[in-house]
Amino acid sequence: MNRVLHLIRGDWRQITRDPMLMLTLLAPVILFFFVRFVTPYAAELARVHLQLDLTVYYDSFLSFMILLIPLMLGMMSGFVMLDERDENVISYYAVTPLTKQGYFLYRLAVPLLMSILFTFFLLAYGGLAPIHITQIAILLPVTALEAPLLTLFLVGFAANKVEGLALSKAAGLIVFAPVLIYFLPMPWQLFVGILPSYWVSKTLLVGLEQGASASFIYAFIGLLVHLLVIRDLLRRFIAKLD
Amino acid sequence: MIEVSQLRFTYPGSKEPTLKGLNFAIPKGEIFGFLGPSGAGKSTTQKILIGILKRYEGTVRVMDRELRDVKSDYFEHIGVAFEFPNFYHRFTALENLSLFRSLYHGKTEDPLHLLAMVGLEQYASTKVADFSKGMKMRLNFCRALLNHPSILFLDEPTSGLDPVNAKVMKDLILAQQAKGTTILITTHNMHAADEICNRVAFIVDGEINLINSPRELKVQRGSKRVRIEYTENEHVHHADFDLQQIGANPAFLQLLKNKPIETMHSQEASLEEIFIEVTGRKLG
Structure with missing residues (x-):
């Protein structure tokens, strides 16, 4: 446990000395306040001045926002790992009692756990849509897994931090593509299901429309898709590291 | 401390084995040097000994445990300095x-x-x-x-260092040995190895060609002669003498007595020369 605390302290040091990482870490907090306070205010303005009811789009809006948290946190961990690979620190961790496996576990668990925390706050206290606690519980695992998946996507395909920055933009598109495409009718939209993020948004929307039990199947498939992709990306990264 | 027998290793996807049956043992407190050109198998051997490559064939026992089976606590006992x-x-x-x-x-x-x-x-x-x-x-x-490692693995510990820092590093290594630490050095710097290693192994193409102490090697393989440089008529000349019975060699004694001597060097081989002779390869 002491070891993990030291690693966290080291990470904190690393993040506070890099403005980009700091901003990425703050992003979920900013996002929360945006959803909680700015969105209702904007909706109110639109209602009064434009006679426009934006609240009907709250569900879709939330299905976007929920993906942003693991995207940001996953990227952050990915950037730290790219730095550590560039500086060859990973090969050093591999010859300490932490071991390479322990290092990976730590680097993937941190964004996962933070995503769970922030996503919970967003869903429970974001205030855009009333979401039952069961629904949140169904959503959290599949949503949070998006974070380590993005971490691995970044480190598996980027050769260095500069490439990582470019890839993070591409990752942003991949994450949001399904959200745009799920306006396709069933069963066509299932094709988008090869993109893991589709299942996160789908689970949320089905849950809001038809209740938690109806969304369970989507969360379950989503979980499998995420785990499969994570497994492949992890293999890819480890092969690249040796 | 370290016992290796019939160690073979093939990287996944490669047809040729990188290590082709290494045998060596390193007692506690020794400074042991792996010498060889890059790509000879030095770093693969080191990776196996530090416990990060486990799919090897043969036996590798370190501190009486087979490395294939050790867990993360092995890393509590070793120290590694990468190049x-x-x-x-x-x-x-x-x-x-x-x-x-x-x-x-x-x-x-x-x-x-x-x-x-x-x-x-x-x-x-x-x-x-x-x-x-x-x-x-x-x-x-x-x-x-x-x-506080019992075994220290050093990869090219003096590479890129100026002579002053290289000397500092050598003294630090020797100080660790004095504490009883076993030290493994991989290097292609023959000079550094000569100065600090108790024994060296020449490794080329995944095989160890020779293991011995640098001093033994130099004496055995060199010519047992001494070369004297002296001045005569403002020119530098040299003469070689056999070391056998040199104290009774009149020409040698005459030279010492009558000529201004500039240098005297016994003609033992350098590690570098021995390496080339044994392996047919240059280092580097």
Whole structure:
């Protein structure tokens, strides 16, 4: 446990000395306040001045926002790992009692756990849509897994931090593509299901429309898709590291 | 301390084995050098010995345990300094050492004490990014000692160091040996190996061609002669004499008595020459 605390302290040091990482870490907090306070205010303005009811789009809006948290946190961990690979620190961790496996576990668990925390706050206290606690519980695992998946996507395909920055933009598109495409009718939209993020948004929307039990199947498939992709990306990264 | 027999290793996807049956044993407290050109199998051997490549054939026993089966606690007992120092550049020397120190469960050394030992105490709060190569190498050495290792693995410990820093590093290594630490060095620098290793192994194409102490090798393989350089009529001349019965060699004694001597060198072979002779390869 002491070891993990030291690693966290080291990470904190690393993040506070890099403005980009700091901003990425703050992003979920900013996002929360945006959803909680700015969105209702904007909706109110639109209602009064434009006679426009934006609240009907709250569900879709939330299905976007929920993906942003693991995207940001996953990227952050990915950037730290790219730095550590560039500086060859990973090969050093591999010859300490932490071991390479322990290092990976730590680097993937941190964004996962933070995503769970922030996503919970967003869903429970974001205030855009009333979401039952069961629904949140169904959503959290599949949503949070998006974070380590993005971490691995970044480190598996980027050769260095500069490439990582470019890839993070591409990752942003991949994450949001399904959200745009799920306006396709069933069963066509299932094709988008090869993109893991589709299942996160789908689970949320089905849950809001038809209740938690109806969304369970989507969360379950989503979980499998995420785990499969994570497994492949992890293999890819480890092969690249040796 | 270390016993290796019939060690073979083939990288996944490669047809040729990288190591083709190595046999050697290293007793406690010895400084053992692996010498060979790059690609000979030095670093593969080192990777196996430090426990990160486990799919080898043959037996590799370190501290009486088969390495294939050791768990993470093995790393509590070894210290590794890679050729290229790898640190968090945005962290200070002390922050780096403290972070890595926290990874060990066993007894560890105070980082400030280690920094003082290598003459870096006044740079404890300097960021590693501002360190020179020599300072990074010394910091690298410090880190390998954090956990009081029984075995120290050093990869090219003097590479890229100026003569002063190289001497500092050699003294540090010898000081560790005096404490009873077993030390494995991989290098292609014959000169450094000659100075500090008790024994060296020549490794080429995944095979060990020869293991012996540098002194033995040089004496055995060199010609047992001495070359004398002297001046005569303002020109430098040289003469060679057999070492056998040299005290009774009248020509030799005459020369010593009558000519101004400039240099005298026994003609033992250098490690570099022996390496080329034994392996048919140049280093580098």
